[in-house]
Amino acid sequence: MLKQLLGGLTLLLLCRLAAAEEPALSAEQLRFVTANAEFTLLHEMGHLLISELKLPVLGREEDAADQLGFIGLFLLYGKQRDTDFYQKLLDVAEYWRLKSLRPKPAHEEIQPWDSHALDAQRFYNFACLAYGSDPDRLEWMIQTTGLPVERALYCDEEYRQAQYAVQWFEQRLQRPRGSPVRQRIRVLYDEPPGHLSHGQEMLAKVKASGELEAVANKASEMFDLPRDATLRLTSCGAPDAWYDARNAEVVLCYESLEHFHQLASSRALPRPPAR
Numbered sequence: 001m002l003k004q005l006l007g008g009l010t011l012l013l014l015c016r017l018a019a020a021e022e023p024a025l026s027a028e029q030l031r032f033v034t035a036n037a038e039f040t041l042l043h044e045m046g047h048l049l050i051s052e053l054k055l056p057v058l059g060r061e062e063d064a065a066d067q068l069g070f071i072g073l074f075l076l077y078g079k080q081r082d083t084d085f086y087q088k089l090l091d092v093a094e095y096w097r098l099k100s101l102r103p104k105p106a107h108e109e110i111q112p113w114d115s116h117a118l119d120a121q122r123f124y125n126f127a128c129l130a131y132g133s134d135p136d137r138l139e140w141m142i143q144t145t146g147l148p149v150e151r152a153l154y155c156d157e158e159y160r161q162a163q164y165a166v167q168w169f170e171q172r173l174q175r176p177r178g179s180p181v182r183q184r185i186r187v188l189y190d191e192p193p194g195h196l197s198h199g200q201e202m203l204a205k206v207k208a209s210g211e212l213e214a215v216a217n218k219a220s221e222m223f224d225l226p227r228d229a230t231l232r233l234t235s236c237g238a239p240d241a242w243y244d245a246r247n248a249e250v251v252l253c254y255e256s257l258e259h260f261h262q263l264a265s266s267r268a269l270p271r272p273p274a275r
């Protein structure tokens with residue numbers, strides 16, 4: 001019994017040491033985690049806007065939230081069409097490709113009847129929107145992502161349609177200029193779970209970046225939301241994110257950040273060509 005207990009203690013100590021020696025996130029991993037956390041947040045904010053502003057939706061809400069989230073990246077970084085921005089778009093698309101390739105248990109496979117598109121389809125959808133945003137400058141994206149030319153041919157139209165839809169409701173639903181911001185989206189940070197190797201580091205970096213507050217403020221200021229809402233970074237027990245319409249709460253899980261980190265570490269990430 002004592003031997004077992006000592007064995008257990010040694011294991012615990014080794015785990016602690018391993019966690020303590022875990023190298024900090026590399027700049028590339030941090031960039032990938034940040035891009036995908038931002039996109040996930042914007043996708044869930046898409047659900048919030050659909051629900052709170054009663055946006056009309058044709059097609060599946062999950063596809064609409066993907067388009068709102070991806071076009072949201074252009075709204076956040078609209079003036080910054082540089083290598084860093086295109087790297088961000090590539091990171092978001094690449095996540096879905098890596099996720100589609102990762103071996104997973106049957107219950108984690110997205111089924112054809114699911115309300116979400118298959119992971120590989122989401123990869124091509126994002127690659128297409130990214131390329132379609134500026135086909136003259138972004139021809140390299142076809143090679144980098146492997147987007148088939150049959151799809152690439154119409155990506156500029158796909159991008160224009162999505163951008164037009166966002167512009168359309170922005171013009172109709174935006175808060176009148178000069179009117180007070182009555183409803184706010186507040187940001188709450190719960191403690192990360194102790195077992196996540198980069199939990200505290202990620203919490204510190206997310207807080208320091210101020211990105212959650214920037215997205216929450218932008219949405220509060222752009223639209224007259226019918227009620228206050230919350231954006232919460234919390235522990236959920238599994239990689240996930242969702243919009244809880246009953247409580248007007250967007251939830252982003254620490255486990256998702258860890259999951260982005262694991263996938264970023266699994267293989268080399270694509271890059272825009274050097275200029």
Ligand SMILES: [Zn+2]
Pocket residue numbers: 043044047062065
């Ligand atoms: Zn969704």
